[in-house]
Amino acid sequence: xxxxxxxxxxxxxxxxxxxxxxxxxxxxxxxxxxxxxxxxxxxxxxxxxxxxxxxxxxxxxxxxxxxxxxxxxxxxxxxxxxxxxxxxxxxxxxxxxxxxxxxxxxx
Amino acid sequence: xxxxxxxxxxxxxxxxxxxxxxxxxxxxxxxxxxxxxxxxxxxxxxxxxxxxxxxxxxxxxxxxxxxxxxxxxxxxxxxxxxxxxxxxxxxxxxxxxxxxxxxxxxxxxxxxxxxxxxx
Numbered sequence: 001x002x003x004x005x006x007x008x009x010x011x012x013x014x015x016x017x018x019x020x021x022x023x024x025x026x027x028x029x030x031x032x033x034x035x036x037x038x039x040x041x042x043x044x045x046x047x048x049x050x051x052x053x054x055x056x057x058x059x060x061x062x063x064x065x066x067x068x069x070x071x072x073x074x075x076x077x078x079x080x081x082x083x084x085x086x087x088x089x090x091x092x093x094x095x096x097x098x099x100x101x102x103x104x105x106x107x
Numbered sequence: 108x109x110x111x112x113x114x115x116x117x118x119x120x121x122x123x124x125x126x127x128x129x130x131x132x133x134x135x136x137x138x139x140x141x142x143x144x145x146x147x148x149x150x151x152x153x154x155x156x157x158x159x160x161x162x163x164x165x166x167x168x169x170x171x172x173x174x175x176x177x178x179x180x181x182x183x184x185x186x187x188x189x190x191x192x193x194x195x196x197x198x199x200x201x202x203x204x205x206x207x208x209x210x211x212x213x214x215x216x217x218x219x220x221x222x223x224x225x226x
Contacts, residue, residue: 034212036152038152043219044152045216046213046216049209049211049214096142096208096213097154098153099151
């Protein structure tokens, strides 16, 4: 069973940068990590796929990277509307799975 | 514009069945694998299962928590994906999201449908 571990919460002030980590034993082996943003009361939205690629329409303030078995989502120029839950995800041939989620608070 | 709309959620007693649907528009649903993800109130995202598109056999895979109780099927002619849930348990209570799998990620999501299992 693949597991992705995220910190429960992070916070930052407007204009600052924050980084959310996602650690898993297979993260370093493949470029399969994606990131999802879920503001309160809304459905999740894909913001990063294949570690570092942004779908069309996602601001370039959102960036993804990977080092060893840890993937990271960095949000620069923090804005109040970035306050949300963030989930990393990955997959195998037969399964999909998510990290436990990180709540981002904009102070 | 890609849209996914779930329907069919509601209140159901433990041990009973329920089928929820997901209707896609703005794209050819038959060209994509489709998945279901659920979220209990105040909890994280939990993958439920997915169904491959016909080009890859149209077969489905399931999370251990729902395997042998839930079945995903698709009617590409109607652009609909179904989640048939049998032998429902209280712990199946959640918001159920339909999502389009874009080969490496869930790239489009519906707004969700609430399923509540309670006596």
